[in-house]
Amino acid sequence: xxxxxxxxxxxxxxxxxxxxxxxxxxxxxxxxxxxxxxxxxxxxxxxxxxxxxxxxxxxxxxxxxxxxxxxxxxxxxxxxxxxxxxxxxxxxxxxxxxxxxxxxxxxxxxxxxxxxxxxxxxxxxxxxxxxxxxxxxxxxxxxxxxxxxxxxxxxxxxxxxxxxxxxxxxxxxxxxxxxxxxxxxxxxxxxxxxxxxxxxxxxxxxxxxxxxxxxxxxxxxxxxxxxxxxxxxxxxxxxxxxxxxxxxxxxxxxxxxxxxxxxxxxxxxxxxxxxxxxxxxxxxxxxxxxxxxxxxxxxxxxxxxxxxxxxxxxxxxxxx
Amino acid sequence: xxxxxxxxxxxxxxxxxxxxxxxxxxxxxxxxxxxxxxxxxxxxxxxxxxxxxxxxxxxxxxxxxxxxxxxxxxxxxxxxxxxxxxxxxxxxxxxxxxxxxxxxxxxxxxxxxxxxxxxxxxxxxxxxxxxxxxxxxxxxxxxxxxxxxxxxxxxxxxxxxxxxxxxxxxxxxxxxxxxxxxxxxxxxxxxxxxxxxxxxxxxxxxxxxxxxxxxxxxxxxxxxxxxxxxxxxxxxxxxxxxxxxxxxxxxxxxxxxxxxxxxxxxxxxxxxxxxxxxxxxxxxxxxxxxxxxxxxxxxxxxxxxxxxxxxxxxxxxxxxxxxxxxxxxxxxxxxxxxxxxxxxxxxxxxxxxxxxxxxxxxxxxxxxxxxxxxxxxxxxxxxxxxxxxxxxxxxxxxxxxxxxxxxxxxxxxxxxxxxxxxxxxxxx
Numbered sequence: 001x002x003x004x005x006x007x008x009x010x011x012x013x014x015x016x017x018x019x020x021x022x023x024x025x026x027x028x029x030x031x032x033x034x035x036x037x038x039x040x041x042x043x044x045x046x047x048x049x050x051x052x053x054x055x056x057x058x059x060x061x062x063x064x065x066x067x068x069x070x071x072x073x074x075x076x077x078x079x080x081x082x083x084x085x086x087x088x089x090x091x092x093x094x095x096x097x098x099x100x101x102x103x104x105x106x107x108x109x110x111x112x113x114x115x116x117x118x119x120x121x122x123x124x125x126x127x128x129x130x131x132x133x134x135x136x137x138x139x140x141x142x143x144x145x146x147x148x149x150x151x152x153x154x155x156x157x158x159x160x161x162x163x164x165x166x167x168x169x170x171x172x173x174x175x176x177x178x179x180x181x182x183x184x185x186x187x188x189x190x191x192x193x194x195x196x197x198x199x200x201x202x203x204x205x206x207x208x209x210x211x212x213x214x215x216x217x218x219x220x221x222x223x224x225x226x227x228x229x230x231x232x233x234x235x236x237x238x239x240x241x242x243x244x245x246x247x248x249x250x251x252x253x254x255x256x257x258x259x260x261x262x263x264x265x266x267x268x269x270x271x272x273x274x275x276x277x278x279x280x281x282x283x284x285x286x287x288x289x290x291x292x293x294x295x296x297x298x299x300x301x302x303x304x305x306x307x308x309x310x311x312x313x314x315x316x317x318x319x320x
Numbered sequence: 321x322x323x324x325x326x327x328x329x330x331x332x333x334x335x336x337x338x339x340x341x342x343x344x345x346x347x348x349x350x351x352x353x354x355x356x357x358x359x360x361x362x363x364x365x366x367x368x369x370x371x372x373x374x375x376x377x378x379x380x381x382x383x384x385x386x387x388x389x390x391x392x393x394x395x396x397x398x399x400x401x402x403x404x405x406x407x408x409x410x411x412x413x414x415x416x417x418x419x420x421x422x423x424x425x426x427x428x429x430x431x432x433x434x435x436x437x438x439x440x441x442x443x444x445x446x447x448x449x450x451x452x453x454x455x456x457x458x459x460x461x462x463x464x465x466x467x468x469x470x471x472x473x474x475x476x477x478x479x480x481x482x483x484x485x486x487x488x489x490x491x492x493x494x495x496x497x498x499x500x501x502x503x504x505x506x507x508x509x510x511x512x513x514x515x516x517x518x519x520x521x522x523x524x525x526x527x528x529x530x531x532x533x534x535x536x537x538x539x540x541x542x543x544x545x546x547x548x549x550x551x552x553x554x555x556x557x558x559x560x561x562x563x564x565x566x567x568x569x570x571x572x573x574x575x576x577x578x579x580x581x582x583x584x585x586x587x588x589x590x591x592x593x594x595x596x597x598x599x600x601x602x603x604x605x606x607x608x609x610x611x612x613x614x615x616x617x618x619x620x621x622x623x624x625x626x627x628x629x630x631x632x633x634x635x636x637x638x639x640x641x642x643x644x645x646x647x648x649x650x651x652x653x654x655x656x657x658x659x660x661x662x663x664x665x666x667x668x669x670x671x672x673x674x675x676x677x678x679x680x681x682x683x684x685x686x687x688x689x690x691x692x693x694x695x696x697x698x699x700x701x702x703x704x705x706x707x708x709x710x711x712x713x714x715x716x717x718x719x720x721x722x723x724x725x726x727x728x729x730x731x732x733x734x735x736x737x738x739x740x741x742x743x744x745x746x747x748x
């Protein structure tokens with residue numbers, strides 16, 4: 001037997017033994033290893049158990065109690081907190097509705113805006129690079145700074161928005177912005193899009209730059225117009241990026257806690273209350289058990305929406 | 321060393337993880353604070369030494385407290401006071417969790433209302449009845465720190481949550497600065513508007529500061545003094561006539577507020593007042609220092625929007641917040657209590673008051689700050705204790721106050737009242 005054949009036989013040996021054992025109805029004997037090796041994952045297991053598993057399980061436990069957050073006394077109330085959230089708490093359902101509206105607005109606007117930006121700024125010219133940097137700039141700011149900048153822009157008395165409208169003779173369009181309950185959420189959505197569109201633009205630019213130029217040259221030779229090229233070449237290639245952008249934007253919009261609190265104050269008024277700010281208010285209101293139940297609903301909603309998106313937006317380039 | 325199988329190792333790790341998790345899930349709550357069953361005890365006595373953590377939310381007072389700490393340390397060898405300052409929102413939301421174990425907050429402050437109640441129920445206060453400090457306060461101003469027969473906290477500051485007025489603009493407009501009834505108040509606003517200024521700058525976009533006007537508007541309208549507590553308990557309703565009358569009076573204010581008042585944050589509202597564009601700032605005397613800081617040099621008075629027909633019970637509104645207490649879980653109660661005693665001495669309270677432009681509830685304080693001096697007569701007037709802090713449930717408070725904001729933004733009083741009552745009913 002050649003050396004090569006011997007080695008191959010050696011490699012095959014365990015499989016042969018397993019098959020034999022299985023045929024004999026015996027279980028494979030466990031691998032014996034030095035127990036000291038199992039100490040290595042212990043710190044990681046401890047950290048995950050302590051900071052992730054325990055708090056999550058505790059949240060589930062609190063969610064079925066009426067614990068107020070500080071008293072030693074509490075009662076188990078079953079699913080009452082979950083039922084209350086959907087049937088007896090208009091502030092929660094209002095926050096839920098606001099949050100879904102906010103997510104929808106931001107996802108549509110941010111996806112479209114960042115794609116348009118990416119299409120306009122894909123070329124590596126000096127001007128494009130400068131503009132890309134400008135649009136990316138908000139991403140590096142903290143959300144609290146962004147909130148304060150836009151709070152100033154929207155201020156009806158001293159704000160930039162009304163001053164600009166005044167300057168160009170459009171006083172009639174001046175508004176109260178955040179003071180108008182019917183519009184306030186839209187204006188915060190504008191801020192959120194401004195804040196994150198640059199980041200999503202980068203994802204799209206990466207996708208666009210991966211498209212072979214020959215495809216466009218061939219399309220042009222075939223007489224395809226710009227729209228035809230976008231539909232048949234660009235979109236199929238950037239579709240996977242779109243599913244990333246949509247998923248990321250959705251989760252981000254669900255958790256726009258810091259931006260809302262910074263721009264609207266604490267507590268935000270009802271027209272700007274979203275799930276995360278509502279949960280915070282419930283904790284602050286010493287309803288710890290109920291807030292835990294709301295947190296679990298919130299977590300389940302994000303998981304569900306993300307899963308649905310993955311199911312619905314299986315966007316892959318043609319041919320893959 | 322004997323060897324174990326992978327399966328055994330995983331089983332051991334799993335058991336350890338499960339055990340730790342189960343132990344952590346033993347039950348919410350924890351140990352009760354001392355004092356719960358037998359009632360609060362007075363702070364322990366002993367040597368005034370060691371480290372005292374003083375927890376509060378007034379970052380703007382840090383330098384003043386630093387100076388007072390220096391003076392306190394000069395009186396007692398080996399004592400150190402450290403300030404643990406949170407923002408007011410954080411303190412409101414997390415204050416109890418922070419001080420309950422006394423890792424911080426050997427001595428601490430609380431807000432009046434829900435927070436004071438929560439601290440009381442958690443057994444965090446010691447009994448200050450009969451203490452050296454309590455004897456220095458005006459008895460009538462101590463009620464906000466009482467629970468049953470106990471004096472758990474000492475309400476330190478006295479603020480007037482009433483519109484501040486630019487007296488120069490009032491003189492120029494020939495407007496009455498102390499209207500006797502609602503018609504008089506509206507006539508005063510009319511004169512101010514006619515003189516070319518915004519009568520009232522109101523930060524309707526800021527829930528906390530915008531809500532202070534509510535204390536004035538409800539004082540003489542409500543049938544009882546504990547009206548907000550009764551709304552929360554379902555005994556009174558936002559749809560009652562008296563409440564609707566108050567919302568109607570809010571509607572009367574609309575022409576006299578700055579445009580887009582419901583979208584105005586507190587800083588722009590302060591600026592309108594400081595720059596002389598608005599004659600009144602409808603927040604409270606606690607903004608005196610901020611307004612002076614923005615450059616206001618005019619004489620400042622207080623105005624009570626008297627909603628009565630002239631027979632109202634109250635001439636104004638006040639609030640006693642920043643309630644000082646000694647932590648029952650503190651290991652250094654003697655020094656903590658001594659620090660509270662020190663703050664409550666007229667000389668030190670006076671220093672605090674004059675430096676921060678806040679009145680205090682301590683007797684015998686000499687106000688040298690010009691604004692405090694001018695506004696001191698309000699300490700002796702018949703003023704209502706700010707009603708909005710009677711609410712124990714913050715959702716109810718926000719909903720009831722939001723009904724007033726809704727009216728300002730154009731909702732009818734009936735609709736606004738019904739929307740508020742719906743939330744109150746849900747929480748009964």
